[in-house]
Amino acid sequence: MIRLLVGRSTKRVCLSAVFAASALFSLPIFAQTVTGKWIGTQRLLDNGESGRVFLDLHQTGTEVSGTVTTIGHVYQVTGTIAGNHFELFSSPKDAKPRVAGDIAGDELKLTRDNDHFVAVPAKPGDEYPPYERITPPALHDVAYNGLAKTPPMGWNSWNLFQSHIDDKTMREIADAMVTSGMRDAGYVYVNIDDTWEGVRDAQGNLSPNKKFPDMKALADYIHSKGLKFGVYSSPGPRTCAEYPGSYGHEEQDAQTFAAWGVDYLKYDWCGARMIYTHDDLQAVYQKMGNALLNSGRPIVYSLCEYGSGNVALWGAKVGGNLWRTTGDISDSWTSMIANIEKQVPTAPYAGPGHWNDPDMLEIGNGHMTDEEYRTHMSLWALAAAPLLAGNDIRTMSPAIKEILMNHEVLAVDQDALGKQASPVKIGNLEMCKGERSGTWHEGEVSARSLAALQRSVSQGSLHREYPTAWSASASREELIVSVAGAQHIT
Numbered sequence: 001m002i003r004l005l006v007g008r009s010t011k012r013v014c015l016s017a018v019f020a021a022s023a024l025f026s027l028p029i030f031a032q033t034v035t036g037k038w039i040g041t042q043r044l045l046d047n048g049e050s051g052r053v054f055l056d057l058h059q060t061g062t063e064v065s066g067t068v069t070t071i072g073h074v075y076q077v078t079g080t081i082a083g084n085h086f087e088l089f090s091s092p093k094d095a096k097p098r099v100a101g102d103i104a105g106d107e108l109k110l111t112r113d114n115d116h117f118v119a120v121p122a123k124p125g126d127e128y129p130p131y132e133r134i135t136p137p138a139l140h141d142v143a144y145n146g147l148a149k150t151p152p153m154g155w156n157s158w159n160l161f162q163s164h165i166d167d168k169t170m171r172e173i174a175d176a177m178v179t180s181g182m183r184d185a186g187y188v189y190v191n192i193d194d195t196w197e198g199v200r201d202a203q204g205n206l207s208p209n210k211k212f213p214d215m216k217a218l219a220d221y222i223h224s225k226g227l228k229f230g231v232y233s234s235p236g237p238r239t240c241a242e243y244p245g246s247y248g249h250e251e252q253d254a255q256t257f258a259a260w261g262v263d264y265l266k267y268d269w270c271g272a273r274m275i276y277t278h279d280d281l282q283a284v285y286q287k288m289g290n291a292l293l294n295s296g297r298p299i300v301y302s303l304c305e306y307g308s309g310n311v312a313l314w315g316a317k318v319g320g321n322l323w324r325t326t327g328d329i330s331d332s333w334t335s336m337i338a339n340i341e342k343q344v345p346t347a348p349y350a351g352p353g354h355w356n357d358p359d360m361l362e363i364g365n366g367h368m369t370d371e372e373y374r375t376h377m378s379l380w381a382l383a384a385a386p387l388l389a390g391n392d393i394r395t396m397s398p399a400i401k402e403i404l405m406n407h408e409v410l411a412v413d414q415d416a417l418g419k420q421a422s423p424v425k426i427g428n429l430e431m432c433k434g435e436r437s438g439t440w441h442e443g444e445v446s447a448r449s450l451a452a453l454q455r456s457v458s459q460g461s462l463h464r465e466y467p468t469a470w471s472a473s474a475s476r477e478e479l480i481v482s483v484a485g486a487q488h489i490t
């Protein structure tokens, strides 16, 4: 019996048709389709919630396109199917599929974010209800909180630990920040990134999840070590990792953070995309900027919006002490260089209290050479970038310690004038697409800092093709050459 194919529910019909056809032609053809609406339940979050994933897919020949909706995100995907196997990407830049899967009878066996789960045909009403839009406040300038006169320095859990972070690890990292000398070198903030969040109670108060039994006690412990404590949230209803965000609870969360003893908040756009557009960025970030000020506790405010919406122009106006100027860094030379090059047009906007943030350090995470990590450090120092180490401080090698705690390089980063370096053209070294050639001027940065930088960039540090010459002063050719290409050092 052969019937028409209508949507995904006809898969079995489709198969019977194909069997009939292959019986006729003796060809092993399996023309299954992923077209249709599918619902899967992904991993259990650390707060006990399950993440539902809703896929609305359309297949034409071997091409597949559609939408993936999770509790905190919606994204478009495109890809291909070969036999039963399909791979879907949300951007041409994706190195690996956002969602991959196989058709298995009436189900899809899916892989997303390294989790494996099964999706079945969705029923009406399985979709998440849309979030209600809360109109963001009218724009006004938020008063400066007086913090981050030099780029903030510390440690953050995300680059290495991602979701595998808990109270015990945080305390051990805090201990190691002291014993390794990191604290005394200036790295004082010890920050938990995403996945600490629990659920809200009936009054809307947010608790940590089981990995963090007592945030106030953890903050007290970190403070007892002479360190400061940071947490993470989102202006959206959900964070990037799909835990509860601060949407509609901004004042309440700011009060909670202050009561715990939080000194630093990283506020990550992610789930806000479900509700707002880039036109709303400034107002939405302003809301938490005000809430932090109202909390009465000095809290460094770190905007994490991947450089969207010309953030350098308004980051300080919303009370931001630093703002991301790039997408997420990864532990690779290409990623690191791509991020630093995006700093070029932002240079005029850095200064005491408000900094461009090319993302956290990958130094010591194992996928670059020590020479490359030394370059990473030097470039971040030149860019007056916040220095948030992202490695395992408990076990770092002497070479990594030396890179992270090179006091002379740190002096460049922490220079009180807060001038961010810009590229200049020297000899046959190319300028970075001519965006800007402003430089630090003679005398603006101490001679000690300049000499230190030169020393920190050893022969071979920039041993690959590198189109940008960074400089602290056009008049100091030795320094420029040392940063721009080690082949010039004899």
Ligand code: GLA
Residues within 6 Å of the ligand: 158, 193, 194, 239, 240, 241, 268, 270, 304, 327, 328
């Ligand atoms: C985003 C941020 C990262 C990290 C993760 C956590 O990708 O850019 O720095 O905070 O979210 O989910």
